[in-house]
Amino acid sequence: MGSIITLSIVQNALELGFIYALVALALFISFSILNIADLSTDGCFTLGCAVCASVTLAGHPVLGLFAAMAAGVCSGFVTAFLQTKLGIQSILAGIIVNTGLYTINIAVMGFASNMNLFACDSVFTWAKEAIGGTWYKLIVAAVIVILVGVLISLFLNTRLGLSIRATGDNPDMVRASSINTGLMITIGLCVANALTGLSGGLLAQYQKSCDINLGTGMVTIALASLIIGESIIGKGNMLKRVAGVILGSCLYRFIVAVALRLNVPAECLKLVSSIIVAVAIAFPYIKKQFAFHQQKRSARITNQQYIKEMLREEQTGKGGEA
Amino acid sequence: MAVEKDSMLIMKNVEKTFNPGTVNEKRALGGVSLTLKKGDFATIVGSNGAGKSTLFNAITGAFFPDKGLIMLGGEDITYQKEHVRSRVIGHLFQDPLKGTAPHMTIEENMALAYLRTTTSKNAYFSRIKAADKKKFREQLSLLDMGLEDRMKQPVGLLSGGQRQALTLLMATMVTPKILLLDEHTAALDPATAEKVLSLTKQIVAEREITCLMVTHNMHQALSLGNRTLMMDAGNIVLDVEGEERAAMTVDDLLEQFALRAGKALDNDRILFSKVE
Numbered sequence: 216m217g218s219i220i221t222l223s224i225v226q227n228a229l230e231l232g233f234i235y236a237l238v239a240l241a242l243f244i245s246f247s248i249l250n251i252a253d254l255s256t257d258g259c260f261t262l263g264c265a266v267c268a269s270v271t272l273a274g275h276p277v278l279g280l281f282a283a284m285a286a287g288v289c290s291g292f293v294t295a296f297l298q299t300k301l302g303i304q305s306i307l308a309g310i311i312v313n314t315g316l317y318t319i320n321i322a323v324m325g326f327a328s329n330m331n332l333f334a335c336d337s338v339f340t341w342a343k344e345a346i347g348g349t350w351y352k353l354i355v356a357a358v359i360v361i362l363v364g365v366l367i368s369l370f371l372n373t374r375l376g377l378s379i380r381a382t383g384d385n386p387d388m389v390r391a392s393s394i395n396t397g398l399m400i401t402i403g404l405c406v407a408n409a410l411t412g413l414s415g416g417l418l419a420q421y422q423k424s425c426d427i428n429l430g431t432g433m434v435t436i437a438l439a440s441l442i443i444g445e446s447i448i449g450k451g452n453m454l455k456r457v458a459g460v461i462l463g464s465c466l467y468r469f470i471v472a473v474a475l476r477l478n479v480p481a482e483c484l485k486l487v488s489s490i491i492v493a494v495a496i497a498f499p500y501i502k503k504q505f506a507f508h509q510q511k512r513s514a515r516i517t518n519q520q521y522i523k524e525m526l527r528e529e530q531t532g533k534g535g536e537a
Numbered sequence: 538m539a540v541e542k543d544s545m546l547i548m549k550n551v552e553k554t555f556n557p558g559t560v561n562e563k564r565a566l567g568g569v570s571l572t573l574k575k576g577d578f579a580t581i582v583g584s585n586g587a588g589k590s591t592l593f594n595a596i597t598g599a600f601f602p603d604k605g606l607i608m609l610g611g612e613d614i615t616y617q618k619e620h621v622r623s624r625v626i627g628h629l630f631q632d633p634l635k636g637t638a639p640h641m642t643i644e645e646n647m648a649l650a651y652l653r654t655t656t657s658k659n660a661y662f663s664r665i666k667a668a669d670k671k672k673f674r675e676q677l678s679l680l681d682m683g684l685e686d687r688m689k690q691p692v693g694l695l696s697g698g699q700r701q702a703l704t705l706l707m708a709t710m711v712t713p714k715i716l717l718l719d720e721h722t723a724a725l726d727p728a729t730a731e732k733v734l735s736l737t738k739q740i741v742a743e744r745e746i747t748c749l750m751v752t753h754n755m756h757q758a759l760s761l762g763n764r765t766l767m768m769d770a771g772n773i774v775l776d777v778e779g780e781e782r783a784a785m786t787v788d789d790l791l792e793q794f795a796l797r798a799g800k801a802l803d804n805d806r807i808l809f810s811k812v813e
Contacts, residue, residue: 373664374663377641378652381641385634387636388636391623391626393621394652450691
C-alpha cells in the first residue's frame with residue numbers, strides 16, 4: 216500500500232494543483248464573490264493555452280503568459296458586456312462566449328486542433344537551466360501562483376475590491392451606495408478570466424502542448440477545488456480564503472492521482488472528477504441530513520418512553536378513580 | 538427661478554405606469570407634483586399600494602418615470618443613472634437586511650459608504666487607512682450599541698436594529714441632499730425602533746437634512762418633521778404644514794383621508810397603530 220503515494224506522485228500533484236489553482240481562484244472571484252456562474256471558463260482556459268502556445272512558439276515565453284492573461288481579460292469583458300449592457304442572463308452569456316471561443320481557439324492555433332512546443336523555450340526550460348534538479352517545475356508554478364494569490368487578496372481589500380465583493384453580497388445596498396454594479400461585474404469577470412487564461416498559458420508551457428479539448432470540464436474541476444478548499448478553511452479573511460482555494464486545488468489533484476494509481480483508466484477521469492465534485496458539494500448537506508436522522512432516532516426512543524409513562528400514569532390514575 | 542433656489546426636491550407631474558397594455562397594468566404614480574424646501578422633513582402616510590415606495594424609487598432612479606421632471610438640488614436627475622444620483626441620496630428600506638453587505642465586516646461596509654466622499658480615482662486602489670478606522674470607530678460609538686468594538690465582525694451577525702442603525706450611519710456619512718426613509722423602523726422591536734428613530738431625528742436635525750419619511754404610525758406622521766403628506770392611488774391627496782398641521786389630530790387626519798380618497802384608510806398597520 217505504501218506505493219500508492221510516492222514522492223513523484225506528490226510532486227506531480229502539487230505541480231498540477233498549483234497550475235489549476237489559478238482557475239479555482241478565477242471561480243472564487245466569479246462564483247463565490249460575485250455570485251455569478253461563469254460558464255465561459257472552459258473556453259477561456261483553452262484560449263489562454265492557445266494564445267500562450269502561439270506566442271511561446273514565436274520565442275517569447277514570458278510575453279506568452281501575459282498574452283494569455285490579456286486574452287482572458289478580453290473573453291471576460293465580452294461575457295460581462297453581454298450581461299451588463301445587452302441584458303443577457305449571466306449563465307447564458309457564459310455559454311454563448313464559451314461556444315464562440317471554440318472557433319476562436321481553433322483559429323489561434325492556426326486552424327489546427329493541437330500544437331506542440333517540444334522544440335522551444337518556456338519558463339520551465341529556463342527554470343530547469345537556472346535551478347536544475349527535479350523540483351524546478353513546482354518552484355515556478357508555486358512562485359507564480361502564490362504571487363498571484365497575494366496580489367488577489369490585496370486587491371480584494373482595496374476600495375475597488377470591497378465594491379466588487381459588496382456587488383455579489385448585496386446588490387440592493389450597492390446600488391444605493393453609488394457603486395456602478397455593471398462596472399464591478401465587468402472588472403470582476405475580467406480579473407477572473409485573466410487568471411483562467413494565465414492558468415491555461417502555464418499549462419501549455421508545462422506540458423509543452425496545446426489541444427482544443429484541453430478546457431473541457433475545467434469549470435467542474437475548478438469548482439471541485441474551490442469547494443474542497445472552502446469546506447476545509449471555512450470563513451476568514453481574504454488571504455486565508457485564497458490560501459484555502461490553492462490548498463483545495465492541490466488536494467483535488469492528490470485525489471485524482473490516487474484514483475489513477477488505483478488503476479482507474481485515464482478515459483474515466485472526467486467521470487471521476489464529476490463524482491468528486493458531486494460528493495464535495497453534497498457532503499455538507501448529507502452530513503446535516505445524517506445528523507438530523509440521528510437526532511430523530513434518539514428522540515424516538517426517549518419520546519416513546521414519555522408516551523409509555525403518560526399511558527402508565529393515565530392507567531394508574533384510572534385505577535385510582537375505580 | 539427664485540423658488541428653486543431654496544427648493545431641494547422638485548417633482549413636476551411625475552407619472553409611472555407598470556406593465557402598460559397588460560391585465561396587470563398599474564398606474565403607480567399619477568402625475569405627482571411635490572416641492573420640498575431645503576431642510577424640510579415631511580412624513581408620508583397612505584394605504585397599501587398608494588405609491589409611497591414607488592415615489593421613493595422614482596427619486597432614487599430604480600426606474601425612470603414615463604413623464605414628468607425630477608430635480609434635486611437644482612439639477613435635473615429625471616434620467617440620471619441610479620448609481621450616479623445615489624451619491625447624494627440616502628435611502629433606508631423597511632427591511633434592515635437591505636442596507637448592508639452581510640458577509641463583509643462592519644469596517645468594510647463603512648469603508649464602502651465612505652467611498653462616496655471621495656471623487657478621486659486613486660481612492661479605488663487604496664485600502665482602509667488607520668485614520669479611517671478611527672473615524673468609523675468614533676461614529677459607531679455615537680450609536681451606543683457597542684458596535685465600535687466589533688468592527689472586524691461580519692455585519693450578518695448583527696441584529697436587525699443594529700444593522701438599521703449602521704445603515705443610517707452609512708447613508709448619512711456624507712450629508713445627502715435628501716434622505717428617504719421607507720418605514721425604516723417598522724420591522725424593528727419597539728425599543729430598538731425608538732432608538733433608531735431618535736437617532737434619525739438627531740442626525741436629520743443636526744445637519745438640516747431634507748428628509749422624506751414613510752410611516753404607518755399616524756402619531757409619528759403628525760409629530761415628526763414639519764410637514765405631512767398623504768398619498769392615495771398614486772397621487773398626493775393631502776399636504777399640510779404649519780399651524781394647520783399643529784392643530785390636527787389623528788382622527789382629523791383619518792377623516793381628511795376618507796373625505797379626499799372617498800374611502801376609509803385601509804392600511805392594516807395604520808389601524809393597529811391607532812390603538813397605541
